[in-house]
Amino acid sequence: MKLTVLGKYGPYPKAGTGATSGYLLESDGETIALDMGTGTLARLQAATDIRKLSAIYISHLHFDHTSDLLPLRYLLDDLGVTVNVITQYEDSDWYRTLFASPRFNVINIDACTELKMGSLKLTFYEMKHPARDYAIRVEGEKTFVYTGDTVLCDELYRAAEGADCVLCGCAKPAGFKGPHMAGDDAVKFAEQTGVKIIATHFAPTFDAEKDMPKHENIILAEEGKMYYI
Template identity: 30%
Template sequence: MLLTILGCSGSLPGPHGPASGYLVEADGCRLAIELGSGVLAALQARHDAFSLNALLFSHLHPDHCADFTTLAVARRYHTHPPYDTRKHRLPVHGPSETADRFARAYAETADELLTTDLTDVFEFHTLVPGAVTRMGPFQITATRVDHPTEAYGFRIATKDATMAYTGDTGPCDGLRALAQGVDVLLSEATWTHSDDRPTGKHLSGVQAGQLAADAGVGRLLLTHIAPWTDRDAVLAEARTRFSGPVEVVSQGDTYAVDELKVRVIGGHGN
């Protein structure tokens, strides 16, 4: 399993990189998780945008899905002869309002708000908490998490590796089961820890580190750090709670994940 960081800036794109976006690959299958602002450009710098096999969205805040409409333009109006996007629609898995919300975002006029339909090039699937979805070599389990909108974390497994992605969430009961024993936990850590932070929104470095320790993960990767948050401070917080390998990801990093180890094979590293 390969994990590539296409974007990792929390809440909005930062001065040096896109918002949330991740690419997971195994056995020739490419799964994109999130498509926030700037992520489609980062994807195209590495791969053909038409090479995705599926898209997965944890929730529908713009920093996680804003580039979907530009992908829709590509799939509807491309002149790319090898690809017939109407015969081979791209599976899109997301919260219950995904198809409607994306269609409205794509609509070109007010009159089209209720009539735009993107199912000509996309195949929409609604996430079901606790259900296991098979996407090529990936076995994906969605868990509801604590955020102001319908939001999910994901546990992703192949025959050789396991990873968990928290999505955006505050501390909640589902996170520990989601992350239990995985090789890699990709956890949001939007801000530094403070008792006066609002609940039900995000994790701090302390909370991400505690989650990794409680779940017994192999390695902790911190992401979704807001541009105004000190990355080094968040990393230091996580290390006070988790004694295993931990780092802050950077846009462009690629990780090889298996049952025994995780190693950085490209990008900046931290």
Template identity: 35%
Template sequence: MRLTILGRDGPYPAPGGACSGYLLEGPQGPVLLDCGPGVLARLRQRVDVPQLAAVFYSHYHPDHCSDHFVLRYVLDIARYLGCQRPEPLPLYGPARPADLAGRMPYKDVFTPHFLDPGESVAIAGFDVEVRATDHPIPCLASSWSAGGRRVVYSGDTGPGAAAELVQLARGADLLLIEASLLARRGDRAPGHLTARQAAEIAREAGVRQLLLTHLLPEYDPQEVLAEAQEVFPAARLAEPGATVELP
């Protein structure tokens, strides 16, 4: 299992940056987790887009899915040029809000599967569990298991879902978790965590590795990291382009 960071910014990209987007490679090929602004160009540097095994969206805020609306053109034009996939690309995301979920399919380039919190599903050889997070619109945290390894991605969440996220991430090999805010600055924003809160979740869950993502471009990443490391000393930043191997 291999995780590559395509983008880590939120809720908008830093100059030359990209918002949430992560490539998880496993038993049946690469899965794209979220596709925010700037992610598609970086994705195309890594893989031939029609060769994706699936795409998964934590939720439908633009910083997590806006490049989906051009990703679909890549797939449609690949079909026109005769190099299309043998079947539509499986697309997974929350069932709600229904109006936003309904915007995700396009022609017949996707096979949509809309999920509710608490569901378990097989995606591209992964065993996947999803749970609701604490966010202004429905958002899914997800656990991805294969070959005895497990990655958990928080999506966007506030502290109201901390207990559920601890349960989902218990003993995970890697927790990729948002750290939008800084406790030392007194930050508060609905549906988001401070770096300290993110680290506390990782510590309580007993995860082996912690990567901090969804970083506000206006903050010094080292300040975010330092706050998390006060609680979870092995915490690291999700660095764009970096790859984590879970053999």
């Protein structure tokens, strides 16, 4: 199982460099893009052949996780292909703007959904965030979880049970008051579960190398880097 970090910032990219949430997971012959934030489409094309994407997963509909879906349509038009997009249904104009394209084969999920993709099993867990967010759990040769955005919650513990790695939107400064996990939550989660965590969704103004609490099971996501799980 291989994970490539395309963008690690949120809610906006760092000045001069960086992108917001986007990742590429390759496992068991399948290729899944996880979120499509600002600046990730260029990197996604460099990392894989868009025509071979098994699916794009969108954790929730905030701009920093979805905005590059819009120019992606032009690329799909040029390539003449459609792509599977897995996401929750929302009765909103923004949902319709994002997904009402014949280039997107939209597959709606909720916490009861179980999808098969080749030999992979995909399940979904409702997190706690102002926009409804589902963590995705991918079970194949290894078990991987991506949280999207959330505070630390019971469903995250359930999603992470027995996982080999959790890509966790937890890279906010300790004491951060908002709808995200902070570094101290990440340490608590790592200690309670023993799971390996790749910390991501960095505030652009936060010097995570310096100020993120250290823990043997937590590594900090780096854009462009590949992680073998």
